[in-house]
Amino acid sequence: MPQCLTCKSNYEPFISFGKMPIANGFLTPDQFDDEYFFEMKVGFCANCKMVQLANQPDRERMFHQNYAFFSSTSSRMALHFKEFADSIKQKYLPSADAFVVEIGSNDGIMLQNFAEKGIAHLGIEPSANVAKVAIQKGIKTTSEFFDEELAGKIVVDHGKADAILAANVMCHIPCLHSVAAGVKILLKPEGVLAFEDPYLGDIIEKTSYDQIYDEHAFYFSLESVSHLFEQYGLEVVDTIHQNVHGGSMRYVIAHKGKKEISPEVQKLREKEKRFGLQSPKTFELLCENIKISRDKLLAVLTDLKSQGKRIVGYAATSKSTTVTNYCGITPDLVEFISDTTPIKQGKFSPGVHIPVKPYEEFCSNYPDYALLFGWNHAEEIMANEQEFVKSGGKWIVYVPEVGIVDKV
Numbered sequence: 001m002p003q004c005l006t007c008k009s010n011y012e013p014f015i016s017f018g019k020m021p022i023a024n025g026f027l028t029p030d031q032f033d034d035e036y037f038f039e040m041k042v043g044f045c046a047n048c049k050m051v052q053l054a055n056q057p058d059r060e061r062m063f064h065q066n067y068a069f070f071s072s073t074s075s076r077m078a079l080h081f082k083e084f085a086d087s088i089k090q091k092y093l094p095s096a097d098a099f100v101v102e103i104g105s106n107d108g109i110m111l112q113n114f115a116e117k118g119i120a121h122l123g124i125e126p127s128a129n130v131a132k133v134a135i136q137k138g139i140k141t142t143s144e145f146f147d148e149e150l151a152g153k154i155v156v157d158h159g160k161a162d163a164i165l166a167a168n169v170m171c172h173i174p175c176l177h178s179v180a181a182g183v184k185i186l187l188k189p190e191g192v193l194a195f196e197d198p199y200l201g202d203i204i205e206k207t208s209y210d211q212i213y214d215e216h217a218f219y220f221s222l223e224s225v226s227h228l229f230e231q232y233g234l235e236v237v238d239t240i241h242q243n244v245h246g247g248s249m250r251y252v253i254a255h256k257g258k259k260e261i262s263p264e265v266q267k268l269r270e271k272e273k274r275f276g277l278q279s280p281k282t283f284e285l286l287c288e289n290i291k292i293s294r295d296k297l298l299a300v301l302t303d304l305k306s307q308g309k310r311i312v313g314y315a316a317t318s319k320s321t322t323v324t325n326y327c328g329i330t331p332d333l334v335e336f337i338s339d340t341t342p343i344k345q346g347k348f349s350p351g352v353h354i355p356v357k358p359y360e361e362f363c364s365n366y367p368d369y370a371l372l373f374g375w376n377h378a379e380e381i382m383a384n385e386q387e388f389v390k391s392g393g394k395w396i397v398y399v400p401e402v403g404i405v406d407k408v
Helices: 029-033 073-091 128-136 146-156 176-186 200-206 221-230 263-275 278-304 318-327 359-364 374-385 386-390
Strands: 011-022 037-044 051-053 099-103 120-124 161-167 189-197 234-242 246-255 309-316 337-339 356-358 369-372 394-397 403-405
Touching: 011 278, 011 318, 073 161, 073 189, 073 374, 120 146, 146 176, 161 176, 176 189, 176 221, 176 234, 189 200, 189 234, 200 263, 221 234, 221 246, 221 263, 234 263, 278 309, 278 318, 278 394, 337 359, 356 359, 356 403, 359 386, 369 374, 374 386, 374 394
Parallel strands: 099 120, 099 161, 161 189, 309 337, 309 369, 337 356, 369 394
Antiparallel strands: 011 037, 037 051, 189 246, 234 246, 394 403
């Protein structure tokens, strides 16, 4: 029986996705025989209300010098991170001589908004190739994993932080106690930690099971976040729902008693109780809905292929790895996956080994159907792909329901 990563209680997984590869582990044919797999199971801890992976690959397998995700590839996300940065500057930075730290700063897409204003900053990015891109932009970055020890070093070298930020990062870190302890050390008395990650309530409501993959150790709710940080004298003082990444929650955390608590925190707490985020039955139902979604998607793809239709995947995302492997979607069903990221092009998708080809191959010979793996960017994608629809092409979607559409 697995042990909870945050409170050490035993719990039973409510679903297994079976054998799963590294989600961002796009590979070449000579690497097929040595590909790494693990059993991906997810559980709910009734004690601290944390939803989590029952086991996770070593972090060095996931975040390394060949990591294949760069935040700046999405113009919409660039605007989102600018809004995030502007919000922090307006609400929480007392002066221009503030110091901002970002955990998991990727290619500097958020910190550049502080750098441009001359605000002291430091990015913590463990993937060396991604950190290098940020450094080339002039973003001060160190390629390390954030923990209690590193927090102490930053205080010695730079002083304490007015704001610590993270976006789609906290859920990646299995050793959250060390992170919370590090935040406690690094944060000024009046400082804030602001982080956002995919929200558990949205995952359940939309059956967006592809949010579950190796990098995501946790699936947060207000209750589980509060339980963790309260152990370190920190408390949630605000929550702001975000429409990015299929539904995310931004949590603002401060030293206990130092900031006024927004009414939004109590509203969300009450909403989570009504929605059943603290009940095991909710996750039993989620398991059933995931299996139904899998079976429907596979049936649609199989039927279209039997009619001789061409199907191409759109966006070689980490999420696509969960969907293709769990559903058994192979090159027999999906011809290739189109992606604009050079480091993925010419490689094959993890596990099922669907070819990944440049975006130009999608445009030069439109398929009959495009399987939208990048559904969390659907509005942006579909606005850019009017020619595909005009040519007669249609989108296959699976969140929140399996279906065939020509627009969102």
